[in-house]
Amino acid sequence: MIETFKSALVARSNRLGADPHNTNFAGGNTSAKGTGTDPVTGADVDLLYVKGSGGDLGTLTESGLAVLRLDRLRALTEVYPGVEREDEMVAAFDYCLHGRGGAAPSIDTAMHGLLDAAHVDHLHPDTGIALATAADGPALTEECFGGRVVWVPWRRPGFQLGLDIAEVAREHPDAIGVILGGHGITAWGATSEECERNSLEIIETARRFLDERGRPDPFGATAVAPLPETERRVLAARLAPVVRGLASTDRRQLGHFTDSDVVLDFVGSERVHELAALGTSCPDHFLRTKVRPMVLDLPPTAPVEDLVARLRELHAAYREDYRAYYERHAEPDSPPMRGADPAIVLVPGVGMFSHGKDIQTARVAGEFYVNAINVMRGAESVSSYRPIEEREKFRIEYWALEEAKLRRMPAPKPLAGRVALVTGGGSGIGRATAVRLAAEGACVVVADRDAAAADAVASEVDGLAVAVDVTDEHAVARAFRDAALAYGGVDLVVNNAGLSISKPLLDTTADDWDLQHDVMAKGSFLVAREAARVMVDQGMGGDLVYVASKNAVFAGPNNVAYGAAKADQAHQVRLLAAELGEHGIRVNGVNPDAVVRGSGIFAGGWGAQRAAVYGVPEEDLGAFYARRTLLKREVLPEHVAAAVFALTAGDLSLTTGLHVPVDAGVAAAFLR
Template sequence: MTLSPEADALLARSHRLGADPRNTNYAGGNTSAKGTATDPVSGADTELMWVKGSGGDLGTLTGPGLAVLRLDRLRALVDVYPGEEREDEMVAAFDYCLHGKGGAAPSIDTAMHGLVDAPHVDHLHPDAGIALACAADGEALTEECFGDRVVWVGWRRPGFQLGLDIAAAKKANPRAIGCVLGGHGITAWGETSSECEENSLRVIREAREFLSERGKPEPFGPVRDDCLPLPKDERRSRAAALAPLLRGLASTDRPQVGHFTDTAPVLDFLARAEHPRLAALGTSCPDHFLRTKVRPLVLDLPPAAPLDEVSVRLRRLHEEYRSEYAAYYDRHAADDSPAMRGADPAIVLVPGVGMFSYGKDKQTARVAGEFYLNAINVMHGAESVSRYAPIDEAEKFRIEYWELEEAKLRRMPPQKPLAARVALVTGAGSGIGKAIAHRLAAEGACVVVADLHAENAAAVAEELGGPDRATAVTVDVTDEQRIKEAFRAAVLAYGGVDLVVNNAGISISKPLLETTAEDWDLQHDIMARGSFLVSREATRVMTEQGLGGDIVYIASKNAVFAGPHNIAYSATKADQAHQVRLLAAELGEHGIRVNGVNPDGVVRGSGIFAGGWGAKRAAVYGVEESELGKFYAQRTLLKREVLPEHVAGAVFALTGGDLTHTTGLHIPVDAGVAAAFLR
């Protein structure tokens, strides 16, 4: 995409500003540049504005993320502005100011940029700036900090009127380089892109220095002995124990993915005497509480309290939270308000342990936690020089249930079938397991790639998109402790587990008289015992979550078909096949479905076949190893070769939502082997 020099400079400035979390939060703020371009119709020079569009992130902004508007038309909207009571109508009017096709939808902050008389404008949400904006005497503190170089603009919901307010403040204060927006953030401007960036950074730097020099040392109060952080290993163990329960509670209205944070600022905040009071006040900046809800749920028990006692208390606090949130909605909802989106907390704070955050996917959950950390920083700054005073509840509701925010949600693409589900796949570093991991991730799941070989697991997790999409764990499925550690890693990464695929395995192909007891034990340890151990640990997590779940066994045609020279492998597969039936019968009352897939002849891409099994099976059948896949295909009814992707498709068919009433089933994926038909 060819851009103007102004737009290129704007993108570069945006990337620099967005790369530093001290400047603005994820997807927070917007930047703009004004310039001229040739009108393709008239051939005349036309004044344009390039501005970050709705929903983008400064740090990763690209050309298509910019809205391009004609300044003459944008400024003409002042003459038809119907007033604050109807200012939401102005967002639709921005569409009539667009220049050409493509680009992003203009955001609610477009007026702020277009109406301010400056070629370049930055609107940012730095913690230091919001601390002043949310201090009880923020206006006086702003003057003390900046003098007449930065002016105060009182709280107003983002929109056209706020743009007029900022424009008027700049006009009335010609020496000003920016302003602090009460309860919101900062805006700065400049004659050039570099000057604008320098002014933004200067406002942030001076606010940070002011808070540091002027602020008192312990704004959150003294440390509470009953809230001290647990040692790291104990803290993580306690977090892993609580995570499935908390995720289940946070998913009462709709499924959520979790994220856990135990950074020093979070633990220090929760260890201090004032954390209950401040947490109850909620967040303030609109970007914050849109992600975190108006306030978090806070556990009020000591970090080392018995887990049974903690579980009972969390369930009670969750009931109270839901009731209070519904009452908050009822207090402020009007006839035309959007429906309540859910009453579960997005942030749960556990003193001595850390913060759990939730969202529709891992990125949303992680960012919610980052936003609450921003809120902690804001509270720290405001309390250090004054008193934290967020905008009132009614204004928070107006933002949270703003029709423009609802419209933004409606524009989002529909969720994928496995969205908000967490899958753990064993043997996922290669072959069938790798194909399953790829398919589940493609359908929206977060995937825990479990494999004996760490480098293989890490490579697959990276292929799937990294930590927000997949995480790698090294696990030997014969080792109970390693399996527990794998599930602990899963619940700390994503909050819990919903879908487990028992795929790890080896194949030992020998005649009966050549099969040793060691061969038999190894085959059974990995697949029969390993599947049992993985399923048992999965069930612990799933029952604690209370969200149901899926367990899928990758068995084999050999589970029902008797062939020569294969006693250890086939007997183990028969064991797995019956585990499916046994567990389906036992776990149905918990909403956990247990099914199996019976592949055959998966040669290409298979780690088992590449590890020597293929050569042995080729010898049994008297064909070249390179021809084994074709040989298997020709003995099937469909005469088609089975690939790892076909097995992955069967796993998705069982777990993707259409077979909601199916459990205890085995699906053959063998291109048709009559001798293996299920009876």
């Protein structure tokens, strides 16, 4: 019976959370009350099942529910010390838990437990928040719903808000829910079906009201028209690394670009500066978007150099303003300022750049600001937008409970917040490197001439696939533009694309020579040049790693074109380490011996050619190479990937211009 009960709650939560019109990612919570069994006495006990802290309704599972005893939860009303000490009640929720396991109770637990209704939904729909942030929200709520939905003035989420809503529900027995000033909606019902129906009724009724009652141009006339799509995205990719670097002044961030119609309409409107300055209102919004965005005040047709210069000026002013905001409201026991950089940067005619510690956080920040745009549109269409006061925003942003939640977050992985681009990433060493870097926390761009292979590896590492021939400088530039739009830029580039043709000197054609030098020498140069442009714009340093070869220093037979191309790569490492050091960009190389297993090069004919040179069966080539090493071990793609990781993970932060042999010990290839 209990399992069915929980399944119904999870299913309702998933349906509501699947539609962004109902609530934002990780926003809101749902609950149901039922009867369980006391594990000690065997007696029936009334329980509350509620979405726990940090979960998302759309993906909620039963393990994400907190389970509390209602008698204990409601007994807290007798010891509640008042609104000035209400944060203490969150710790008390732990003493109300029932049984083992389950999620940690959230700050909204009291809202669900103190209401008499058996089922409760708390959601953040754009239409509901539009009414909640309208200057005359109480009157509009009455006009929209009659007495069916009641206005509750703004109060920070917590125990007192739960008491307030419970009192409103008792005083209005015919009400199905409330509009929470500056915040969202709460609905209830006697059954799960009725509760869900009431939630959707509030959302849909508010939508119809805004559509029918609202004026069509709440943001005013268009002041800056969007650039044509191709031109817009090229400019966005040019600006993204600059913006990401600015947003990472205090701590490294990933970036995400959005140029949806909703965003372009707002950023190009004549009221964008006025409205953006007011900031967002719903706590879920501004916790992810910060108190307000940074807005560029030049047209996108201005010279790029002017746009970049102005972004830097505005960023400096934003940091000063944010510090002043912190100092206005900070108290002796406030947590330290977490960072003064913007999470959202709006560029008229181009779009929105959003930032976060990982790519999901960056994307969600952008989604939340789209929610905020919709809220502003709705509120301004029927009234005027009035978010909660700045002081209240600060109290939530620097809430001790929020700080405690941040401290409970697991330590980041070594490459968290970094973007890696791996050429030749569709197979062999490239694939192994992409997999390793992703496992260590990096966002990975898998670049390969074989689009299908790139797609397969990108799916494996939850990264971005780009089809690129590294000999084509325009294709290389496009690959870096795609990376900038997806992640904000690039921090770590692995020059791995390669091929080989094994022939004696007299049989080597000019085409053989040109092909190998085009891919490995010229291709590495083109990739490094584009990577350096992005890294310099970001101003955060970076890593370039060349997968060269022991053949860069070892003179093997029938190998002149390949060995010469690899020697070219090896010297590029030294040249670029010397040139790029002033920008904090480190350039290193990895020199593998023959990597047979999983290698696209060996499978493409090189293996058969080298086996013929050495007079061994092709299937024994890996073992042959292993026997001639000092360690008598075969070199695998994962060994090369491990060397790339070691060079880039931070422990060798003062190492540049180095070549690391990964050859199991080939004395003839020792570096001198």
